Amino acid sequence: MGIAVVGSIGLDTIQTPAGRVHEVLGGSAAYFSLAARHFMPVSVVAVVGDDFPREARALLDQPDVDLGGLEVQEGKTFRWEGVYSDDMNTRATIRTELNVFERFDPQLAQRTRSLRNVFLANIDPVLQRGVLEQLDRPRLVLADTMNYWIRNKRDELMETLKRVRILIINEEEAREVTGEALTHKAARAILSLGPETVVIKQGEHGAFLQGPEVFFTCPAYPIETVIDPTGAGDSFAGGFVGALARMTRVNDHNLRRAVVYGCVLASFAVEGFGVSGLAHANRDAILARAEAIADMTRFSLSDTARILR
Numbered sequence: 001m002g003i004a005v006v007g008s009i010g011l012d013t014i015q016t017p018a019g020r021v022h023e024v025l026g027g028s029a030a031y032f033s034l035a036a037r038h039f040m041p042v043s044v045v046a047v048v049g050d051d052f053p054r055e056a057r058a059l060l061d062q063p064d065v066d067l068g069g070l071e072v073q074e075g076k077t078f079r080w081e082g083v084y085s086d087d088m089n090t091r092a093t094i095r096t097e098l099n100v101f102e103r104f105d106p107q108l109a110q111r112t113r114s115l116r117n118v119f120l121a122n123i124d125p126v127l128q129r130g131v132l133e134q135l136d137r138p139r140l141v142l143a144d145t146m147n148y149w150i151r152n153k154r155d156e157l158m159e160t161l162k163r164v165r166i167l168i169i170n171e172e173e174a175r176e177v178t179g180e181a182l183t184h185k186a187a188r189a190i191l192s193l194g195p196e197t198v199v200i201k202q203g204e205h206g207a208f209l210q211g212p213e214v215f216f217t218c219p220a221y222p223i224e225t226v227i228d229p230t231g232a233g234d235s236f237a238g239g240f241v242g243a244l245a246r247m248t249r250v251n252d253h254n255l256r257r258a259v260v261y262g263c264v265l266a267s268f269a270v271e272g273f274g275v276s277g278l279a280h281a282n283r284d285a286i287l288a289r290a291e292a293i294a295d296m297t298r299f300s301l302s303d304t305a306r307i308l309r
């Protein structure tokens with residue numbers, strides 16, 4: 001029982017109105033694993049260079065995170081640098097250095113091949129497919145991507161999407177993939193590219209889920225002090241995939257609950273630089289925020305018919 005994740009592990013340099021950090025642990029698979037481990041063990045499939053600092057590895061080396069599939073190759077680790085606007089709603093990528101990811105050819109260990117759940121986190125869609133092809137009998141295949149891959153490897157991404165059951169994607173990226181200006185239309189257009197369900201992440205506005213028969217929207221958990229939004233999307237995916245993988249059936253009820261856990265894990269991620277915010281997530285804190293969201297969104301229409309003229 002567990003989730004395989006392929007994605008980036010790297011060193012991020014991040015500037016937000018709250019400050020700046022230089023080469024801290026980052027990457028889509030790092031945030032995903034540290035969020036999803038609260039639900040189910042995670043096996044990381046990724047690569048770092050021989051310059052990957054011991055302190056960064058220690059942050060990742062947590063209970064229920066299997067690092068057996070984290071290869072160390074000669075060369076430099078993946079690096080990314082981003083700067084956020086004053087309201088933190090937009091960020092500019094200053095540089096992306098793929099480094100060892102450029103020649104990475106993931107080879108899964110036997111115990112990883114038998115895992116039934118896989119998350120193809122944001123990374124080259126060719127690598128995403130490489131991992132998918134090595135799994136014996138995947139049940140839940142979920143994926144994410146970002147503008148970098150939409151622009152640079154569109155055809156490969158389309159090929160990967162044909163084999164994805166649930167796509168988790170940002171709203172701007174959903175628009176970019178489909179060419180639809182309206183997010184809801186973009187979501188429905190994605191359903192014709194392969195996925196049976198899509199989850200659209202909307203930053204501080206939460207997320208919504210669109211399937212053939214279900215539509216569900218969930219607000220973000222309100223955080224007083226946002227320090228660094230980096231990794232919120234990957235942490236959302238960790239909460240969503242982790243919760244869904246724990247449930248035996250993928251149905252309307254369970255999909256809705258998984259979105260709530262996604263929003264909860266994202267809320268921890270933004271409370272500190274890098275992965276430090278996720279360190280405060282634990283069973284009780286996660287449950288308390290999920291209950292707060294249930295309370296925030298609860299309402300009844302009983303008796304309201306009489307207020308209509």
Ligand code: AMP
Nearest residue numbers: 008026027080122148230231232233234
């Ligand atoms: P998020 O804020 O959830 O979109 O994810 C941010 C993380 O994505 C950072 O930790 C980056 O290291 C990582 N990242 C940025 N660009 C890429 C890319 N082109 N491929 C893979 N990972 C990336």
